[in-house]
Structures are given as C-alpha cells and as structure tokens.
Amino acid sequence: MVSRRNFIRGAGAVLAAGAVSRVALAAVPEAATQTSAKTQPPLVPQTGRPYNAVVTLNGWTLPWRMKNGIKEFHLVAEPVVREIAPGMKAHLWGYNGQSPGPTIEVVEGDRVRLFVTNRLPEHTTIHWHGQRLPNGMDGVGGLTQPQIPAGKTYVYEFVAKRPGTFMYHPHADEMVQMGMGMMGFWVTHPRDPKLMRADRDFVFLLSNYDIEPGSYTPKVSTMLDFNLFTFNSRVFPGIDPMVCRQGDRVRIRIGNLTMTSHPIHLHGHEFEVAGTDGGWVPKSARWPEVTTNVAVGQMRAIEFDATDPGDWALHCHKAHHVMNAMGHDVPTMIGVDQRGVADKISKLIPDYMVMGSAGMADMGEMEMPLPDNTLPMMTGQGPFGAVEMGGMFTVVKVRKDQKPGDYRDPGWYQHPAGTVAYEWKGTLPEPPRSKSAGGQSMPAAQGTKNAEVRVRKPGNGHGGHR
Numbered sequence: 294m295v296s297r298r299n300f301i302r303g304a305g306a307v308l309a310a311g312a313v314s315r316v317a318l319a320a321v322p323e324a325a326t327q328t329s330a331k332t333q334p335p336l337v338p339q340t341g342r343p344y345n346a347v348v349t350l351n352g353w354t355l356p357w358r359m360k361n362g363i364k365e366f367h368l369v370a371e372p373v374v375r376e377i378a379p380g381m382k383a384h385l386w387g388y389n390g391q392s393p394g395p396t397i398e399v400v401e402g403d404r405v406r407l408f409v410t411n412r413l414p415e416h417t418t419i420h421w422h423g424q425r426l427p428n429g430m431d432g433v434g435g436l437t438q439p440q441i442p443a444g445k446t447y448v449y450e451f452v453a454k455r456p457g458t459f460m461y462h463p464h465a466d467e468m469v470q471m472g473m474g475m476m477g478f479w480v481t482h483p484r485d486p487k488l489m490r491a492d493r494d495f496v497f498l499l500s501n502y503d504i505e506p507g508s509y510t511p512k513v514s515t516m517l518d519f520n521l522f523t524f525n526s527r528v529f530p531g532i533d534p535m536v537c538r539q540g541d542r543v544r545i546r547i548g549n550l551t552m553t554s555h556p557i558h559l560h561g562h563e564f565e566v567a568g569t570d571g572g573w574v575p576k577s578a579r580w581p582e583v584t585t586n587v588a589v590g591q592m593r594a595i596e597f598d599a600t601d602p603g604d605w606a607l608h609c610h611k612a613h614h615v616m617n618a619m620g621h622d623v624p625t626m627i628g629v630d631q632r633g634v635a636d637k638i639s640k641l642i643p644d645y646m647v648m649g650s651a652g653m654a655d656m657g658e659m660e661m662p663l664p665d666n667t668l669p670m671m672t673g674q675g676p677f678g679a680v681e682m683g684g685m686f687t688v689v690k691v692r693k694d695q696k697p698g699d700y701r702d703p704g705w706y707q708h709p710a711g712t713v714a715y716e717w718k719g720t721l722p723e724p725p726r727s728k729s730a731g732g733q734s735m736p737a738a739q740g741t742k743n744a745e746v747r748v749r750k751p752g753n754g755h756g757g758h759r
C-alpha cells in the first residue's frame with residue numbers, strides 16, 4: 294500500500310480531503326487532492342505489479358490503496374481553481390482539486406475499483422474512454438447507469454483488459470462539464486514492464502476554454518470560438534518543459550478533448566505514432582512524422598529517440614492555438630499608415646495606441662494595459678528575447694548531462710559557438726528572380742494586364758495602398 298508519508302515524499306503537496314465523513318472514510322479510500330499546477334514527479338508504484346510510471350505535464354498521478362487484490366481509487370468531482378498561467382486563474386470543474394483530474398495508472402489485468410464522489414451542484418457520471426469493460430460500467434448517464442446525484446458516491450469496478458492510453462470524462466451534461474474542464478488521463482501499462490519500454494513517458498490532454506478577458510468562468514455554450522487552447526489546462530508560458538536525457542527513448546501521449554483537431558508538431562526530431570486509441574501500432578506499420586493530427590476524442594502516443602541536444606519547440610501548428618485570448622479577432626493594420634489619424638484619435642482617447650502597422654510581432658514585448666486576470670496574446674521570454682507564443686506551446690529540453698529520472702528544468706540550452714543563426718554583414722549579391730513569370734506552358738486565354746501594385750511612400754497625406 295502507498296502510505297500517505299511515502300506519497301507525500303514522492304509527489305509533493307498532497308492534502309486529505311476534509312469533507313468525507315469518518316464513517317465513509319473507513320469504507321472509501323482517502324481522496325488525495327493536489328493544489329499545485331506544477332508537474333509532479335512520477336508516482337513510483339509501491340504495491341501491485343511494477344511499471345514505468347508516467348509524468349503528467351503540469352499534473353499528477355492519483356495514489357491508490359490495495360484492498361484484497363483490488364486497486365481502489367477515489368475521484369471527487371468538484372469545482373476547482375486552476376492557474377492557467379501565472380497571472381490568470383480560472384474557475385473550472387475538475388477532480389481532486391485540479392483540472393484536469395489526476396492521471397490514473399494501472400497494469401494490464403488489474404482489477405480496479407473507482408469510487409466517484411459528486412461535489413458538483415448537478416449530477417454527473419464518468420465514462421472510461423476507450424476501455425473494454427462491462428456495459429454497465431461505461432458511464433453513460435441514462436443509458437448504462439443512473440446519473441450520480443450531487444452529494445452521492447458511486448462505484449465503478451472492472452478489469453483493465455487492454456494496455457494503452459485512455460481518458461476519463463463525464464457522460465452527463467457534456468457541453469457544460471467538459472467545457473468547464475472535467476477530464477483526466479488514464480494509462481494501462483503492459484503486464485511485462487520491458488514491453489514498449491520508454492525512458493521518459495509524458496502525458497497531457499488538450500482542452501479549450503472560452504474565458505472572456507477580465508473574467509474567470511468559461512462560457513460553456515461556445516461551440517467553436519474558443520480563446521484559450523491548453524495542454525492540461527495550461528497555456529504558454531505556464532506549461533512546463535519536457536526534460537530528457539540525450540539518447541533517451543521518449544514517449545509523449547496526447548488525448549484531445551477539445552472541439553477541434555490539433556496538428557502537434559515537434560522540432561528537430563522525427564517521431565513515430567506508436568499508439569492510437571485502439572492500442573499499440575506494430576513496428577512494421579509505423580511511419581515517420583514531424584507533425585501528427587490529433588482529432589477530437591482521439592489519443593496518440595508518439596515516440597522518438599532524443600538524439601539532438603537543444604531546446605526543441607513542441608506545439609500545435611494552428612497559429613490561433615499558440616495565441617491567448619487577446620490575440621483573436623484583431624483587425625489587420627499591416628500597411629496602414631495610422632500616424633495622421635492617431636494624433637486626432639489621441640485627442641479624444643488619450644491612451645490610444647498605434648498597433649500592427651508592421652505586423653504584430655511587437656505584441657510579444659509590449660507592455661500594454663490588460664483587464665485583470667487576462668494573459669497577453671503572446672508572451673514568454675527566451676534566451677534571445679520574446680518568444681511570441683501563447684496557448685499550446687512548450688519545449689522539449691534534450692541535455693547530454695541530464696541524469697536518468699531527473700526531470701528538473703536545466704535552464705536554457707547553451708549553444709556551442711558558431712551554431713546559432715547570425716547576422717550577415719558582408720556584401721549581398723542581387724537576389725535571383727524568376728524570369729519565367731507568364732511563361733507557363735498553358736497561358737491564360739485572356740492574357741493578363743500588368744497588375745503591379747504601387748505603394749506610395751507614407752507621409753504624402755494619402756496613406757497606404759492604391
């Protein structure tokens with residue numbers, strides 16, 4: 294059994310939930326709760342069969358107790374406060390103090406009993422997404438079980454038959470409950486710990502929120518227009534790096550519970566999709582990728598050899614998903630000379646700022662007034678300046694001298710001399726230009742007029758494009 298003391302030593306600040314009565318505590322395992330949004334070290338199993346524990350990005354693993362050979366867990370569905378990144382907190386619903394809830398780790402063949410206590414203001418259920426289990430344990434409110442009323446505890450029990458990557462989430466008032474952040478990760482390790490072994494095994498969920506600047510609670514009826522795209526309910530620069538030792542076999546497991554797909558892209562290394570919703574992909578059926586699309590409701594396990602030291606970006610490739618709430622729906626001002634107008638407007642609005650005439654890159658560094666509890670659209674400082682990212686962005690840090698099992702942030706990569714892009718200060722040859730324009734083998738029937746665009750020099754009183 295995982296003693297409380299062992300768990301506290303292993304996984305940081307864990308508090309006993311206070312609201313379960315003493316009588317109930319005798320029958321129900323303690324509901325551990327986590328208040329920190331920091332990545333907790335892997336929970337090395339003290340009981341049951343051995344496995345290589347995963348690391349939950351900005352999250353933690355739920356401890357269990359062994360009772361007559363059954364692994365017992367206690368999940369508490371409840372309102373939580375989640376720090377999305379330093380400077381912004383959200384009022385979400387989650388499990389055991391956090392959104393997402395804690396990761397559940399079991400071994401293929403384990404008999405699992407899950408107590409689910411509902412401390413929400415409405416009923417809920419939990420669906421064990423992807424599992425093979427008796428139909429009555431599938432957690433679809435109304436279809437396979439009665440809803441769990443507010444204040445009640447239900448029990449789920451089944452054998453974890455298939456090793457792989459899974460999720461859990463309510464199948465009750467889904468639009469609201471998932472829009473409020475109710476979800477968690479589940480890993481069933483193979484019976485043989487040498488099978489599918491990785492040196493580092495990271496897990497996180499993709500979730501999205503629509504939280505109006507200056508407010509705390511997501512708009513739950515939003516269908517597509519979300520403004521925060523998160524890894525485990527965190528946005529850059531609030532997402533911890535994934536730290537690896539050079540030469541490690543690294544696995545990253547991703548589950549998507551947002552309303553859109555996310556092409557997840559890794560820099561500097563090719564990976565293979567080693568696992569999908571349905572289990573492990575045979576070696577002979579994998580192909581190399583640097584981006585893989587994770588569709589709604591899917592899980593993907595990617596694997597690569599961390600061969601090259603450095604700070605390698607890992608992010609969603611949809612540009613709006615690496616941007617925070619203030620960045621969407623901004624008018625394009627590129628090429629618009631605002632200088633004449635700005636003087637007039639600032640007589641009416643003293644704080645008026647001229648922005649975006651030459652793109653929006655300066656937003657990464659600009660100190661501009663924001664509503665309370667709101668993150669800049671893109672932010673985060675790297676060793677060379679502003680990183681100009683938000684949302685679904687983090688860094689895989691590969692280091693030669695990172696110790697096995699050490700996940701501590703080693704700081705920025707120290708580039709060897711002569712290996713960083715640099716400014717050219719010599720003379721430049723004329724850039725070659727294509728002379729074949731209009732010379733296609735199949736010219737347009739009508740011919741084309743000279744469609745050159747003339748840009749007037751700013752300051753002539755007429756502004757911009759013609």
Ligand SMILES: [Cu+2]
Pocket residue numbers: 522554555556609610611614685
């Ligand atoms: Cu995305």
